[in-house]
């Protein structure tokens with residue numbers, strides 16, 4: 001099939017890579033000026049793959065998509081041409097003395113929402129020291145064994161390069177003004193495809209009621225610091241996490257502010273996030289702040305992901321805080337729906353001599369209401 005994708009963020013790149021692997025001809029359009037322009041939220045994300053911890057603010061749908069995606073990521077990573085820093089050694093929830101009340105509220109909520117076998121497991125101080133010797137401030141810790149992380153910058157680059165190597169054409173500096181069944185409205189006019197995907201994130205307005213939720217993160221350079229897995233501090237006021245990356249980098253994130261302001265990080269977020277990070281890993285005191293970044297998470301009114309499919313078009317949006325966690329399962333579902341429609345049309349083709357020899361595009365156009 002000839003597939004057109006509006007948006008080259010996380011979803012657009014993953015869709016393009018998987019669709020090309022499935023044998024489709026793919027064009028991707030994005031207003032970003034070039035392949036490395038860090039416009040998409042996918043670049044900024046810390047890359048936590050946290051189906052259980054995210055249950056604090058998400059439901060079973062996100063959990064199920066997350067678990068499926070955790071199983072899909074290793075296969076995707078193995079198919080990509082360059083590494084993506086995928087780690088699946090679990091993550092830790094941590095709480096300071098004095099914050100036990102709010103921490104236990106969250107842990108109890110996760111225990112109530114997570115299915116058997118996925119609930120947080122309390123750690124003794126000795127086990128915590130063994131797992132993460134650099135963690136020294138907190139008085140309580142819980143392990144979430146199924147969780148992990150991905151290096152989002154490496155993954156965004158690997159997805160584009162590997163998709164391009166399989167024939168995907170990326171059209172940079174090319175906004176899509178409107179997405180309709182089988183058609184993208186480009187600056188030079190409408191262009192027809194057998195199928196189109198609308199994955200423009202916050203750029204999908206007014207066709208999707210999406211808003212941007214500001215998030216800020218920091219990159220710390222901490223040579224010699226041994227951190228093996230993501231850490232999340234259960235704090236009464238802030239959601240703070242630390243994610244280790246190769247090259248002695250630790251990502252500290254993230255604020256969550258109801259604003260579409262993309263300006264640089266604020267002093268308040270800097271003080272709050274970095275003070276909290278230092279309080280759980282005191283060795284970070286001498287780390288260097290090498291980078292900070294803000295971006296907008298695409299969210300729908302109910303903060304849940306949404307997939308809308310009709311003949312000739314699929315829209316996916318609202319990945320909010322969970323894009324890296326759930327994208328593989330959403331993309332798998334979207335491409336399977338396409339496949340089954342193709343198979344359905346093949347069946348029709350076989351049973352109808354009149355249609356023998358028609359291209360998939362004609363049959364799908366015929367299926368458009």
Ligand SMILES: Cc1cc2nc3c(=O)[nH]c(=O)nc-3n(C[C@H](O)[C@H](O)[C@H](O)COP(=O)(O)OP(=O)(O)OC[C@H]3O[C@@H](n4cnc5c(N)ncnc54)[C@H](O)[C@@H]3O)c2cc1C
Pocket residue numbers: 006007008009010011012029030031032039040041042043044045046047048049174175176177199200201202203204214215216217253254294295296297298316317318319320321322323324325326
């Ligand atoms: C600070 C921060 C931390 C995060 N941490 C995590 C995390 O730890 N774990 C996790 O799972 N998720 C995390 N996320 C969320 C994750 O990044 C998003 O859910 C994900 O990027 C959404 O993917 P997307 O493809 O829908 O949108 P995006 O990645 O934002 O991509 C949208 C693309 O559409 C393009 N576009 C816009 N307008 C148009 C147009 N008119 N035509 C064509 N293209 C257009 C944009 O240029 C962009 O490239 C975080 C996000 C932020 C901001």
